[in-house]
Amino acid sequence: MEKEMIKISFAVNPDYKIEVEKGLTILEIVAQKAPKLYKLILAAKANGKGIGLGDRVEEDSLIQIFTGADEEGLHALRHTASHIMAQAVQRLFPDTKLAIGPAIANGFYYDLDSAHVFTPDDLTAIETEMAKIVEEDIPLVHEILPRDKALELFSGLGAIYKVELINELPEDMPISIYRQGDFIDLCAGPHVSSTGKVKAFKLQSLAGAYWRGDEKNKMLQRIYGTAFAKKTELDAYLKLLEEAAARDHRKLGRELDLFSLQDEGPGFPFFHPHGMVIRNEIEKLWRELHFAFGYDEIKTPVILSRDLWIQSGHWEHYRNNMYFTEIDEAPYAIKPMNCPGCILVYRAHHHSYRELPIRMCEMGLVHRHELSGALHGLMRVRAFTQDDAHIFMLPGQIKDEIKKVIELFDKVYSVYGLKYHAELSTKPEKAMGDDAIWEVATEALREAMEEYGLKYKVNPGDGAFYGPKIDFHLEDSLGRTWQCGTIQLDMQMPEKFDLTYIGEDGQKHRPVMIHRALYGSMERFIGILIEHYAGAFPLWMAPVQVKILPITDRQTEYAQKLKEALFKEKIRVTVDERNEKIGYKIREAQVQKIPYMLVIGDKEMEEGKVAVRKRKEGDLGAQDFANFLTAIKNEIAEKA
């Protein structure tokens, strides 16, 4: 059954204009304007499909939603495109062996094993061959073969990867294959009816990928591509990608002078003055809310004795990611996590059951030796500050405490208007503690989420080595998700460190410990924020909040007076005194995404006014300086 793909264009698109409130997400707009579609999108989102759903509406960007009724049809189309690509590759490079080639969120890929090393030029040649296959309009034929027949078929073709896959399927299972002309693939489908249906496609990139995702296996060559039902949709998607690249935090970080990465310290970011303003502002918000939620702040050392890490189990389970050093010939380690430090604070004196829960938070700088190839701007670094906290509590307090943590997370994320999804990660292979304890801990997390009403998906085997966890994932500009917040229930550390509290009965008891981080890492979170706001930070966290632009040097003195007045109110303000035309100064302030510009000419100076220009709205005209000051102070306080 053929279905049409739903496409909606918002914003400045000549053929479809729609008025929306500022700051709404696409989802919110759709919920208002198209309630039926909204339901379909929610369904698509629950399955992890669709793109750009959490994106904010920018003033002049074309934003589209590729989802809805026909998500399945698009999936089939891309899956077929992947087969067409494989067929094209085999025509051009007959010795190529096929591994797997699925449709994915925004396109498709195929993993190939070939003596030939594919180059970007090959991609063009493959695209040309694909176009021929589309032109030939070859029907796709679905067949179900008995297992032995299928094995015989693929062995005959020398398709070793397909044979390996079949051999792992249940013995009595019939095998589903698809044929298009002389091309045969092991495949469950579904597909579109013929290659002619794939009207718009593009091969995007080459990459390596381990066979079956295991680094012990051979590395295959992966070709990524995408396909759409119509050329216009493909073009719109490619345009979207270009726009996303423009908000890459690495690019904006340099342009807005927020941070840098230097060859002298790979993975160790340098925060510049403007980046630090943002960092300090979000830390300030963090402190306010944590104190309101009953946390106490601590700070623990970065270097601690190796014995501590042996006791905590990090030596055994995490050594490969740790940096070591020596002090007076004794072995020490740089902390990769904050828990042991916090535990030492807890253990510094006795605790009564009356004190619990004890919530200790810490902006903890940790170092981890990440693989060089994994480093990525601020998102993946080797030194980062976790906004950590450890909560020690009675076993009976677990559920309520976790609910409270979720509430705090929700509150903070909503200040930034960030969309997130939660995942529950269970016991990994390399884990401490026995199954029963893990079971209890995992259930506690599960119940807390369900009672709070937090939707989540399960990640089997993805927990930390000391306990299960709930992860909060945020999206970057390209829709890649990054784990930020985490709540980990730790039922091993209290044991390892013999943590106790004195109960009502006067006896020692074992507290339960939660390890949690909300931003996850300050670095990663700032990276996410840069992309989320596309560098146009809200007033309250903008590095420079107001820039005063005198038109000539006759206004310099007045400009300085205004600056002093704003500075006194703790507003971040600069004056552009350079001898340049006003258009030039405005342009520069605009490029720097400064929220407010005050244009000062003779007129304003004589009347004690300022001509206010807003980053997004443009010229707002002249107003009394006093009024402006009141308004901006309110806006900052509201964190709007």
Place this chain on the structure above:
RNA sequence: GCUGGCGUAGCUCAACCGGUAGAGCAGCUGACUUGUAAUCAGCAGGUUGGGGGUUCAAGUCCUCUCGCCAGCUCCA
């Protein structure tokens, strides 16, 4: 770490098949005193990421190394 690609001035990019590095923006200096997204002129800026090699000659070819990018693996 693995596979592939890339590395030229602070930034964005040029330099045919090896012939000895060039532009715009930014910076500095000067002129202009300017009304809502780039005023004009001049100056300065690079051992082409680093080491080694091939060659009469290397930004260009080979090699080692460092870093970056995409993906894999891993993870906040």
